[in-house]
Amino acid sequence: MSKNSKDLTRILISLIFLAYGIDGFIAALQSLADFNIAGVLACALGVLMFITGILGLCRKNKVCRILGVIICVLSAAQFVMGLLGLSFGTQLLVQALLAWIYFDVN
Secondary structure, three states: OOHHHHHHHHHHHHHHHHHHHHHHHHHHHHHHHOOOHHHHHHOHHHHHHHHHHHHHHOOOHHHHHHHHHHHHHHHHHHHHHHHHOOOOOHHHHHHHHHHHHHHHHO
16 A cells, blocks of 8 residues: 555544544533433543544554554444344444554554
8 A cells, every 4th residue: 555545544534533433422421411421431432433533633643553453442342242232233343444444554
């Protein structure tokens, strides 16, 4: 992969992470306003994706690689737990795969 295509991929995935993260960030703020700590913890992955998206646009590559691995592991774990509960969380699978690609291009 050339440097330009890696940069473009990094920027696009950062924007996708921001989009996913905004939902998680808004849900976390709503849970915090309702004093629902369990809801905040459930939205932690979205908040982590939001932070990773911002740092990715700021070219903090080493930090983004670490956060990409964490996001990949957490998303994959939630996906597997969903499968055990007989539900197929496509969005979690997509998040895990995007984090894997993000780790690879950084």
